Amino acid sequence: MAERCAVIGIGQTKHAESRRDLSLPGLVLDAAIRALQDANMTWKDIDSIVIGTAPDMFEGVMMPELWLSDALGAAGKPIFRVHTAGSVGGSTAVVASHLVQGGVHEKVLTLAFEKQSESNAMWALSPAVPFQPQLVAGAGGYFAPLIRSYIRRADAHPDTGCMVAVKDRQHGCLNPDAHLHLDQTLEEVKASPMLWDPIRYSETCPSSDGAVAMVLVSDNHADRVQNPAWVKGTSVRTERTFFAGRDQVNPGAGKQCAKDVYDEAGITNPMKDIDCAEVYVPFSWFEPMWLENLGFAEEGEGWRMTMEGKTKIGGEMPWNMSGGVMCTNPIGASGMLRFAEAARQVRGTAGQHQVDGAKVALGHAYGGGSQFFAMWIVSSER
């Protein structure tokens, strides 16, 4: 694509179990205004709006992009919605970056949101047979057998998932916008109730209200800020949900998506060429699983990186510096939060959870039954 694309504004709400103080339009407006201020822009600078959120039934608002047009100053502009389940925040940012790279628009506001307090996503995901195959109570019921399979295949240390939970929650304590601020010990996490064996209560993400917004611009507007994050690569991949022959523990679509985004960004060795990553880990065990899927570790070895502390801030390859999905999970926004946190790292604006000298970062999102993947690589260098 012809044009370069830069992130010049990032804004997010304070995330919480319930933002009763804000309506849905208020929630997206709060994130959008913060992003515009960060970009030194006003509403009239924006050419178009790309919005993403999870399935409508999560909040019971059909086609929320129509309703939210008013709050987002969209009258007279294009606004459209992207929808790819849990990965939607990531694929929304990818679509927005393509509008800039393709020369369709020069200044795009992209945002994603979820107000989980207005519904019950777990049971929205769990209609009874025969309407869909039984998920046994929400996403955890779907993913638990995959995690058990991973532990068996990799012969992983049983504490790995709990170690991720402790680490991500420690990181979350450094992030004032995070929903959970929990200083937990390994023993406390291990003692928490088992929900979907082997996933304990403390190894799951929370249900959050929140929104995130970014301003993406073409080359000739990037100098509105001193520290743009340049989009070096984007990729989206998909595979079937219930094909018996697919490897759901280490999905092919995730590997392909990673290869594609690395090729576009010129990354040959992620451990060497990437400084840090924000990766969609809604259940703690997905950190070692995705370390392998994304090529940061050999197959069967991802859990060792976690156990050795390499994925902590200050470690060899920090993952989820913001606390990640384990601390903040407004579903539709969770993917874009990963993309936004990656951009904050290379802009040097990640505050207490900044990785020193981060220049290249990966943002990652996945959704559905580990079948939708979206990724981008951002860099401080044009």
Add this chain to the structure above:
Amino acid sequence: MIDARKATERDFAEIAVRSRKSAMDNPNAHIKGETSVDAILDEPYISSPLRKSMCPPMSDAAAAIVLAAGDTANELVKRPAWIRGMDHRTEPHALGQRDLTSSPSAKLAAEKAGVGKGKVDVAELHAPFAHQEIILREALGLGDDVDVNPSGGALSANSLMTAGLIRFGEAASRVLSGEADRAVAHTTSGACLQQNLVAVLEGE
């Protein structure tokens, strides 16, 4: 529209008659056939002033179109329908903030897409309710010489979320076949034409 003296119920009925008649040439249409303005004006109101035949059916359907760039398009087909302009605009959601007898977002999208830059042979307008065709003709600046909805339009087959892509495909197919040199496709979403997309398709 009636209170604003922009149209009469008879105008709506004429659009329904023409659409159902055009649909007779469309093997994929859901509702088609000869009917008369008087017969439609004898139907009971569904919601005044709209009568049954001025409203769309509820249809099942899927649609797909293939896009290709530059030389690839020329290799695949003899006469590609080139997308010369395309634009998408929205309006406020709240009905009270809008003049529902006009469509400023469709007008703006048509200007940006370049509808007025040449003669339009065919237009496929996503107007599931008969009166919307009048609003859209005005917004897009289409004269009486334009063949509107030769497929029968959404009044003859309305599979909601696919109806817009079908408009796009119907307009493109008339350029592909050589029946038209310049076609306009329009699609909408949201209550009372809140969002509108307009595209201009041309042969070589």
